[in-house]
Amino acid sequence: xxxxxxxxxxxxxxxxxxxxxxxxxxxxxxxxxxxxxxxxxxxxxxxxxxxxxxxxxxxxxxxxxxxxxxxxxxxxxxxxxxxxxxxxxxxxxxxxxxxxxxxxxxxxxxxxxxxxxxxxxxxxxxxxxxxxxxxxxxxxxxxxxxxxxxxxxxxxxxxxxxxxxxxxxxxxxxxxxxxxxxxxxxxxxxxxxxxxxxxxxxxxxxxxxxxxxxxxxxxxxxxxxxxxxxxxxxxxxxxxxxxxxxxxxxxxxxxxxxxxxxxxxxxxxxxxxxxxxxxxxxxxxxxxxxxxxxxxxxxxxxxxxxxxxxxxxxxxxxxxxxxxxxxxxxxxxxxxxxxxxxxxxxxxxxxxxxxxxxxxxxxxxxxxxxxxxxxxxxxxxxxxxxxxxxxxxxxxxxxxxxxxxxxxxxxxxxxxxxxxxxxxxxxxxxxxxxxxxxxxxxxxxxxxxxxxxxxxxxxxxxxxxxxxxxxxxxxxxxxxxxxxxxxxxxxxxxxxxxxxxxxxxxxxxxxxxxxxxxxxxxxxxxxxxxxxxxxxxxxxxxxxxxxxxxxxxxxxxxxxxxxxxxxxxxxxxxxxxxxxxxxxxxxxxxxxxxxxxxxxxxxxxxxxxxxxxxxxxxxxxxxxxxxxxxxxxxxxxxxxxxxxxxxxxxxxxxxxxxxxxxxxxxxxxxxxxxxxxxxxxxxxxxxxxxxxxxxxxxxxxxxxxxxxxxxxxxxxxxxxxxxxxxxxxxxxxxxxxxxxxxxxxxxxxxxxxxxxxxxxxxxxxxxxxxxxxxxxxxxxxx
Numbered sequence: 001x002x003x004x005x006x007x008x009x010x011x012x013x014x015x016x017x018x019x020x021x022x023x024x025x026x027x028x029x030x031x032x033x034x035x036x037x038x039x040x041x042x043x044x045x046x047x048x049x050x051x052x053x054x055x056x057x058x059x060x061x062x063x064x065x066x067x068x069x070x071x072x073x074x075x076x077x078x079x080x081x082x083x084x085x086x087x088x089x090x091x092x093x094x095x096x097x098x099x100x101x102x103x104x105x106x107x108x109x110x111x112x113x114x115x116x117x118x119x120x121x122x123x124x125x126x127x128x129x130x131x132x133x134x135x136x137x138x139x140x141x142x143x144x145x146x147x148x149x150x151x152x153x154x155x156x157x158x159x160x161x162x163x164x165x166x167x168x169x170x171x172x173x174x175x176x177x178x179x180x181x182x183x184x185x186x187x188x189x190x191x192x193x194x195x196x197x198x199x200x201x202x203x204x205x206x207x208x209x210x211x212x213x214x215x216x217x218x219x220x221x222x223x224x225x226x227x228x229x230x231x232x233x234x235x236x237x238x239x240x241x242x243x244x245x246x247x248x249x250x251x252x253x254x255x256x257x258x259x260x261x262x263x264x265x266x267x268x269x270x271x272x273x274x275x276x277x278x279x280x281x282x283x284x285x286x287x288x289x290x291x292x293x294x295x296x297x298x299x300x301x302x303x304x305x306x307x308x309x310x311x312x313x314x315x316x317x318x319x320x321x322x323x324x325x326x327x328x329x330x331x332x333x334x335x336x337x338x339x340x341x342x343x344x345x346x347x348x349x350x351x352x353x354x355x356x357x358x359x360x361x362x363x364x365x366x367x368x369x370x371x372x373x374x375x376x377x378x379x380x381x382x383x384x385x386x387x388x389x390x391x392x393x394x395x396x397x398x399x400x401x402x403x404x405x406x407x408x409x410x411x412x413x414x415x416x417x418x419x420x421x422x423x424x425x426x427x428x429x430x431x432x433x434x435x436x437x438x439x440x441x442x443x444x445x446x447x448x449x450x451x452x453x454x455x456x457x458x459x460x461x462x463x464x465x466x467x468x469x470x471x472x473x474x475x476x477x478x479x480x481x482x483x484x485x486x487x488x489x490x491x492x493x494x495x496x497x498x499x500x501x502x503x504x505x506x507x508x509x510x511x512x513x514x515x516x517x518x519x520x521x522x523x524x525x526x527x528x529x530x531x532x533x534x535x536x537x538x539x540x541x542x543x544x545x546x547x548x549x550x551x552x553x554x555x556x557x558x559x560x561x562x563x564x565x566x567x568x569x570x571x572x573x574x575x576x577x578x579x580x581x582x583x584x585x586x587x588x589x590x591x592x593x594x595x596x597x598x599x600x601x602x603x604x605x606x607x608x609x610x611x612x613x614x615x616x617x618x619x620x621x622x623x624x625x626x627x628x629x630x631x632x633x634x635x636x637x638x639x640x641x642x643x644x645x646x647x648x649x650x651x652x653x654x655x656x657x658x659x660x661x662x663x664x665x666x667x668x669x670x671x672x673x674x675x676x677x678x679x680x681x682x683x684x685x686x687x688x689x690x691x692x693x694x695x696x697x698x699x700x701x702x703x704x705x706x707x708x709x710x711x712x713x714x715x716x717x718x719x720x721x722x723x724x725x726x727x728x729x730x731x732x733x734x735x736x737x738x739x740x741x742x743x744x745x746x747x748x749x750x751x752x753x754x755x756x757x758x759x760x761x762x763x764x765x766x767x768x769x770x771x772x773x774x775x776x777x778x779x780x781x782x
Contacts, residue, residue: 036128036140036141036142037142038126038142038143038144039052039141039142039143039144040143040144040146040184040185040235041143041144041145041146042146042147042148042183042187042235043116043119043123043124043145043146043147044119044147044150044242045119045120045121045147045149045150046118046119046120047118047119048115048116048117048118048119049115049116049119049123049145050104050113050114050115050116051069051113051114051115051116051127051129051143051145052111052112052113052141052143053067053069053103053112053113053114053129053131053141053143054109054110054112054131054139054141055067055105055109055110055112055131056109056110057109057133057136058133058136058137058139059135059136061135062133062134062135062136063083063133063134064083064109064131064132064133064134065083065084065132065133065134066080066081066082066083066084066130066131066132067080067081067083067103067129067130067131067132068080068129068130068132069101069103069114069127069128069129069130070127070128070130071097071125071126071127071128072125072126076093077093077130078092078093078095078097078098078101079091079092079093079098079101079102079103079114080092081103090102090103096122097116097122097123100116100117100118101114101115101116101117102114102115102117103115114127114129116145119145119147120147121147123145123147124145124146124147125145126142126143126144126145127142127143127144127145128140128141128142128143129141129142129143144184146182146183146184147182147183148180148181148182148183148186148187148211148233148242149180149181149182150180150242150244151178151179151180151189151231151232151233151242151243151244152178152179152180152181152244153165153176153177153178153179153231153244153246154176154177154179155175155176155177156175161176161246163247164246164247164248164249165229165246165247165248165249166248166249166250166251167249167250167251167335168220168224168248168249168250168251169220169250169251169253169336169337169339170220170221170222170225170250170251170252170253170336170339171219171220171253172219172220173216173217173218173219173220174215174216174217174220174224174248175214175215175216175217176191176214176215176229176231176246177212177213177214177215178191178212178213178214178215178231178244179210179211179212180210180211180233180242181209181210181211182209183211183233183235185235186202186204186208186211187211187233187234187235187242188200188202188211188233188234188235189202189211189212189213189231189232189233189234190213190231190232190234191213191215191229191230191231192229192230192231192232193224193227193228193229193230194227198215198217198229199213199214199215200213201213211233213231215229220250222250222252222255222280224248224250225248225249225250225252225282226248226250227247227248228245228246228247228248229245229246229248230243230244230245230246231243231244231246232244250282251282251283251333251335251336251339252280252281252282252333252336252339253280253281253333253336253339253340253341254278254279254280254281254285254331254332254333254339254340254341255279255280255281255341256277256278256279256280256341257276257277257278257285257287257329257330257331257341257342257343258276258277258278258329258343259274259275259276259327259329259343259345260275260276260277261273261274261275261276263345263347263348265348265349265350265382265383266318266347266348266349266350267349267350267351267433268317268318268319268320268322268349268350268351268433269350269433269434270317271300271315271316271317272315272316272317272318273313273314273315273316274313274314274316274327274329275311275312275313276289276311276312276313276314276329276331276343277309277310277311278309278310278311278329278331278341279308279309279310280308281308281310281331281333281336281339282307282308282333283333283334283335284305284306284307284308284309284310285310285331285332285333285340285341286310286331286332286333286334287303287310287311287312287329287330287331287332288329288330288332289301289312289314289327289328289329289330290327290328290330291322291325291326291327291328291347292322292325292326293326293328296314296316298316298317299314299315299316300314300315300316301313301314301315302315310331312329318347318349318351319349319351320349320351320352320354320380320382322347322349323347323348323349323351323382324346324347324348324349325346325347326344326345326346326347327344327345327346327347328342328343328344329342329343329344330342348382349382350382350383350431350432350433351381351382351433352381352431352433352434352435352436353379353380353381353385353429353430353431353433353435353436354379354380354381354436355377355378355379355380355427355428355429355436355437355438356377356378356438356439356441357375357376357377357378357425357426357427357438357439357440357441358375358376358378358441359373359374359375359376360374360375360376360411361374365441365442365443365444366443366444366445366446366477366478367417367443367444367445367446368445368446368447368530369417369418369419369445369446369447369448369530370416370417370418371416371417372413372414372415372416372417373413373414373417373421373443374411374412374413374414375390375411375412375413375414375425375427375441375443376410376411376412377390377410377411377412377427377429377438378410379410379429381429381431381433382431383431383432384431385429385430385431386430386431387429387430387435388407388409388410388427388428388429388430389407389427389428390407390412390425390426390427391425391426391427391428391437392421392423392424392425393423393424394424394426397412397425404416404417410427410429412425412427417445418445419445419447421443421445422443422444422445423442423443424440424441424442424443425440425441425443426438426439426440426441444477445477446477446478446529446530447476447477447530448476448527448528448530448531448532448533448534449474449475449476449480449506449526449527449528449532449533450474450475450476450533450534450535451473451474451475451533451535451536451537452473452474452475452506453475455472455473455474455537456535456537456538457537457538457540458537458538458539458540459539459540459542459575460522460539460540460541460542460575461542461543461544461545461574461575461576462514462519462541462542462543462544462575463514463544463576463639463640464514464515465513465514465515466513466514467511467512467513468510468511468512468513468514469509469510469511470509470510470512470522470539471507471508471509471510472485472507472508472509472510472524472526472537472539473506473507473537474506474507474508474524474526474533474537475506476506476526476528476530477528477530478528478529478530479505479506479528480503480505480506480526480527480528481527481528481529482526482527483501483503483508483524483525483526483527484496484525485499485501485508485510485522485523485524485525486522486523486525486536487519487521487522487523488519488520488521488522488523489518489519489520490518490520493523496510496512496522499511499512500512506526508524508526510522510524514541519541520540520541521538521539521540521541522538522539522541523536523537523538523539524536524537524539542575543575544574544575544576544638544639544640545574545575545640546574546638546640546641546642546643546644547571547572547573547574547576547578547636547637547638547640547642547643548571548572548573548574548636548643549571549635549636549643549644549645549646549647550568550569550570550571550580550617550634550635550636550643550647551568551569551571551647552568552569553566553567553568553617553634553647553649554566554567554568555632555649555652558620563620563621563622563624564620564621564622564624564654565618565619565620565621566582566618566619566620566621566632566634566649567617567618567619568580568617568618568634568647569617570616570617570636571636571643573636573638574638574640576638576639576640577638577639578636578637578638579613579614579615579636579637579638580613580614580615580616580617580634580635580636580637581611581612581613581614581634581635581636581637581642582610582611582612582614582619582632582633582634583608583610583611583612583632583633583634584608584609584610584611584612584621584624584630584631584632585607585608585609585630585631585632585633586609586628586629586630587629587630587631587651587694587697588628588629588697589607589609589701590700590701590703590704590705608633610623617634617636619634624654625654626654626655627653627654627655628653628654629651629652629653629690629693629694629697630652630653630654631648631649631650631651631652632648632649632652633646633647633648633649634646634647634649635647651690651694653690653693
């Protein structure tokens, strides 16, 4: 029964509201409330808004009866309040706006209002509040609800900023545009930062649908970094400001950079560290090191970095060339074009001395003998050197006033320079970084010609009416300009005339033929630009003679290559070039009475089977047969003849050794001609056996000679040789140089023009010459 009563009451209320609304709606042509001014209320989309409605009764005794809210021109209320019942009844239309609306009455009826939650753009329009009183006339209020858009912000390129603005560069321009669409009347747009108005000038008229405020900051301050700018759309008629915040990114350039390490002397002998610090940059600055405007190479960097602070420690090895260069620490913000700051310093490097020797006072090398020479040690060092030393050809030059050597720190004075002063000079300098030696300076001394060492006094043998060749060797700087010769006789010193002279460099060759005049000596003089030779090269003329016989002949097993070696000491050459001959006679063969013995003055003789010629009296024999008895004859030969008497090594017998490893399969003891001509290593038994064999051989040879003399020879003797050398000589010259062959040819030419007995002994030699073999220089092998 109660529920039925409630339903009936509700139905009657709705009908009453509808009827009241119809009655309240003006008919056609009626607009009794259109002249009521509309109060503008701005709402922020998404937030709540309150529409005011003053419900104060005109009379104190009066009271509110009904309240209706209408939107735009609709005749149906969106919200109503019925105060006639004991309890106030609220009724809203069941649409979206109605469900979000609620009428609020405080103790002060003038502050009554309709509250709309989460206002949307569709809610914009003119609302009318109708208040019916019990005794007083009905009152109407109009409210213009308008919703301007949320401010939108654009950059200088017209791009909308959705999150952060920037980046902007410190000290440069900042441009932002704030725009709001809608709003009746148009709102005011103001730029704020930290409670301070930056720009309040609206750049469009109030009649424009879009309101714009363009803000330009000509120089962005450092304080703007990390801050937020606000664009506020505001009006005195609004329910509140519409605020759009935008964070600002500002890049800062460094405001401080400093090389904090002390400016000390830096040693190049070890790594040096320098520290640089910078601050004020955002993002943090990168530190770049340069030396004389060039990036540092092979340096080790240690870096520390925070949001606004950076430091760098460079570890580097310096060189002497870096002294005085400019070291730059550059703090560079990579995001900020030209946003860098530099600190510079000129570094001082400690390095060992760099030294070089030169002639002082503009002199040049070579210098003339007898002059005063000053050498200077040019030095570049930090710190300055405290010690200098001088060297000649690697030897320390002491202070010697007597010798004219005066070293004094970086100078060396040489008084009255001589040729012995020539050489390579160097200096050394020492400082705290070490000692350094200069490259050698070759000091050349110009001097007048003088005889070359070993050619000052010479002896030459002469043969009357035979051409002589004399060579004069001198030394001189610069080269020799002229030579001249003199000769000394009992009548005095006379210039050489009518002789042929050839000059090549520092050698003069004189060709002349001595006659019967008594020439005692020759003198050779040379001249260059310095002067004339003081002391001539002297050549004593001595008559040529036959050479002396070799001496101290030894015979032994050859140490290399096997065979036997015969070596002697050469005697005097008689003033002429000499050669040496070794003849080998086979005593085992029978004596040929038709052949003239080589050693006709020795009693027993035999025909040589080998003959060897050599520059030195050293011979090697490889082709001797075992178990045969030989005799060796050694003598010297020059253009005057051969030495006499020759050296005879008799009774040489070769045996097959018992040691199979011995070279050549032969064995012989050492034979010394100065000790009785006996083998040192043969036993007494071998000597006796050899003597018996010799007696038998001599007997056989004697019998054969007698038989040969009784019959005509079957083979004709060799024709007598001419005084000219034959094309093929029986002497072996293998292993000798060209000069030796030339001398041996001269020897042969003079040999065949010499005494007839010597020529016959040579011609009686054998025709058999063994093939030459190659042996070490200065020995004759056969």
